[in-house]
Amino acid sequence: MANNNRELIEKRRTFAIISHPDAGKTTLTEKLLLYTGTIQLAGSVKGKKTDKHAVSDWMDIEKQRGISVTSSVMQFNYDGYCVNIIDTPGHQDFSEDTYRTLMAADSAVMVIDASKGVEAQTRKLFKVCLLRDIPIFTFINKMDREAKSPYDLLEDIEEVLGIHTCPMNWPIGCGKEFKGVYEFATKEILAFTANNGQREVETNKLTADDPDLDEKLGDTLAQTLRDDIELLEGAGDELDLDAVRHGKLTPVFFGSALTNFGVEPFLADFLKMTTPPLPRMRTSRLLPDSGETMVPTAIP
DSSP, rough: OHHHHHHHHHHHEEEEEEEESSSSSHHHHHHHHHHHHOEEEEEEEOOOTTTBBTTOOSSSHHHTTTTTOOOOEEEEETTTEEEEEEEEEOSSSGHHHHHHGGGGGGGGEEEEEETTTTTTHHHHHHHHHHHHHHEEEEEEEEETSSSHHHHHHHHHHHHOOOOOOEEEEEOOOOGGOOOOOTTTTEEEEEEOOOOOOOOOSOOOETTTTOHHHHHHHHHHHHHHHHHHHHHHHHSSHHHHHHHHHSSEEEEEEOOOOTTTTTHHHHHHHHHHHHOOOOOOOOEEEOOOTTSSOOOOOOOO
């Protein structure tokens, strides 16, 4: 019985998704549910006249305004893992609910808008994760729109949040010129094909030395990609899971939750890198901008 319980624990993952308002965390939550078969049609978080709303936005005010007001917990199974995903409020008015919710998370996914970089509420929630020694994984969203340089985005994370970054993939263009991402682990290019955002995006796999790469990506993007790969493989931070699990390094993924691109590869890699529930030490620290004390319960 003990061995069976241990196996169940080893395959359990509980993580929270945090971000500044409108960075796309609820959309990412919906697409994770879509990929795992939990839902068949992803809803919209735009609110107002939209008929199909996000599963995690269940309150009337959330449906009307297209925002998350309270934390929602959803469970699904994927590739042998039992996953609990917590969609937290991004708006400052409801942030105390997020602070409490993070006490139950074993890791956090930080969603960043590629056109804006690190924003105010993201900084506050990041600090809470640091207090809890929660591993943080970064998903840079909305690459299908005009975005900052990926180098500037990584620099923003490192300078503003004080954490090292390790890109797991690398974007090829952005906005209308977004062609896909390069996966460092497999050394493959996942080519992006736009769709309606409701079903699995069509992806074609290429390699950086594909003789047709210039034709498929365009001369400029193909050469830029080659230069980026050479630079990052020579000068980038290496993946150190121990540093990740102590909040000193964040693996970074680029993609687009709205169009489904990069969501499933992110989920697969994320589940392999995260840990099952771990013992928690009793601490006493104040929540940001609050007089409330955060005291995690010790688990024997």
